[in-house]
Amino acid sequence: MRDLLRRTRCAVLVLLLPALSGCDRGLDARRAAVCRRAVPALVPRDASVSLLRVGSGSSADSIRVDYRLTGSGDAAKARWIVCAFGPGSSLDSITTESGPVSGASVYLLRHYYLDTPEAVAADPAGR
Known part of the structure; x- marks a missing residue:
């Protein structure tokens, strides 16, 4: 029962928090x-x-996330990533303020991390 409640809460957060975190209207959640x-x-x-x-x-077909780090030596600097997507929500590439993320890293993120419970828990919109 607790697991079902936790999953329901996560689903609600995933659906509602983009609207509460300053997302553009019409942005693909x-x-x-x-x-x-x-x-x-x-x-x-x-x-x-x-x-x-x-x-x-x-x-x-891209989304930009602007963020700031806390608890790190370079905390005051505003940072960003831009994610480019193919059909649906298929992540094709990521670019940061430091440059593009390698294709191999994007592949590993896409296939082994982004849809895991750990990624859902670490989502900065849920904090």
């Missing part, structure tokens, strides 16, 4: 969740992520 969930995998382990904005990227 699933794509926004995928992009947000990639952020914790790309920052130092000891850092905590504070979302600043989640919105459309520069291209039609």
Whole structure:
């Protein structure tokens, strides 16, 4: 019963928090969740992520996440990632303020992390 309640809460958070975290109207909620969930995998382990904005990227099939790190040596710097998507919510590429993330890293994120309970729990919109 507790597991069902926890899953229900997670589902509600995934559906409602993009709207509460400053997402653009009409933004694809699933794509926004995928992009947000990639952020914790790309920052130092000891850092905590504070979302600043989640919105459309520069291209039609992209999402941009602006965030700030806390608990890290470079905390004051605003950071961002842009996730480009193919059909549906298929993540094709990620670019950060430091440059593009390698194709192999995106593949590993997509296939072994982004849809796991750990990624859902680490989603910065849920904090």
